[in-house]
Amino acid sequence: MTEAKYTIILVRHGQSQWNRSDKFCGWKDVHLSTEGARQAEYSGRLIRESGIIPTVLHTSRLTRSCQTGNIILEQLNRQYIDIYRSWRLNERHYGALQGRFKSDVLKEVGKEKYMEWRRAYEGCPPLLEEADHDDRYKDVDQSELPRGESLKMVLERFLPYVNGVLIPLLEKDPSEIPLLSVHGSIVRALLKHWFSISDEDISGLNIPNAIPLVITLDKNFRPIGEYRYLDPQSAYVEANKVAHQGFGQT
Template identity: 30%
Template sequence: MYLNVIHRMVATTFHHAIGTIHAQRCCNGSDSQRLISKGGTVGIRLSERRIGCSSGLKSGAIHASTSHTSVVDPVLLPSNNNNNDSRKKSNETALILIRHGESLWNEKNLFTGCVDVPLTKKGVEEAIEAGKRISSIPIDMIYTSSLIRAQMTAMLAMTQHRRKKVPIIMHNESEQAKAWGQIFSEETKKQSIPVITAWQLNERMYGELQGLNKQETADRYGKEQVHEWRRSYDIPPPNGESLEMCAQRAVAYFKEHIEPQLLTGRNVMIAAHGNSLRSIIMYLDKLTSQEVISLELSTGIPMLYIFKEGKFIRRGSPVGPSEAGVYAYTRLWVKADCHIFSNAEFGSVQAEVG
């Protein structure tokens, strides 16, 4: 019944079909095909996933699906040259961070980590509301984790964007999949926005705590021990990841793959998880290991950074639904259309993905 509610909600919310999510790879390297229309059921078909069942996927943190799947293409928007010139002169790009909406296991107060579970009805609503908040900020590329709750959040948020571009994930797990997933219409490419998924952006892996109720775990191991596992920087839970380990992969991926996109003038949205985003914020805001452990991120609340002259300037708080910072630059973005990819740039994106 719950899924039926979600299905109807997503179906009525989506303005256009979203491409299927790429095949994902488990922590152990084996492939687990998951064809999913965004949000759980959109123009294509709902994946056969069982609620609360990881089906072997350590989706949350450490080695969850593919290394970094790729995208189709660029965001090509109609804009006038004057607006582009002003954007180039200002040399500013936007970086939007969104923690996924509430998941089924958030609702049940379970340790989720690598386990791949979808959004609740509330989570769907949070994702849609996040999309409204960023609807006028141009987005040229989207990065998500390999987990469905982050991907659903990104896709649902984009249904609210005023430019109505269709997020597309290019299959990258085999040559045949890449060939079959090509877009041959230049006009269609102009209506698309590239989405790259990366396991490096996954939630941290909670090891033996995954699937356990948080309160019951505290009763069993003691509040102090569980608090240490959850909130220390370098102490992992049994057979799991510490925040430090999560930060190593998430920040390395950000530096290698996402920051270069910002440097070339592309506006980026990242839909990910509490710990992978805390790790990235630690890097952006130059937080210490002590400062980052007290950083809390609300589900479905977008956070905006302006990247200018090699520096990240925060324009929104990690918490607080009434935070106005995300809107600080909205009027400027509305006046200027999104960056247009040239044919050469589009080729570079495809080459980078391939």
């Protein structure tokens, strides 16, 4: 049997205020809703009960991912651990759809286009004229900042973080357990990459808010078995709600 060498915990942030109102969010810096903060607490409890205790936190530069990570660490009484933050862990940039109600976009462009923009691996939403030149991205080569992205583009900008930060940290100390408090598209991109999910199948994968999932890797950073949610039943129910966003039924 292949020996497990590394363990990684991934979690999508808790419900944001725009998740609650079914608006495209992307790089807009929307905070957690009250329910989202409660979900993040639950996430922390699940991790505590699993006994898989993170030793380092990675977040994006978006507040909802930072808030979720902080709440989880508070639940674990581990607010002292190191935190790494990067724009490369940001949600997929939703281009000109950001701030629009999902139901309005669905009505306007029809189901096929709507699903292509939301879920097709190479489906890219209409681009913004200008990238987000926010202070938090001041150290980033401005030509790298997206104006809208497909999941494929997310994977391309996220992999340098996996190979340049995440993996080297684990190689240095294999006992580290990183917690990635991130976004739906980052979780989808990472699962696609590590579990070789096809372009077609990835379009059917939806990620629930704030249900942690655990991945075990061998010494060559190849996954062992399947990834597993710490609360599979809730993950199933909540992922189904995500799938139906915009359709007026949850």
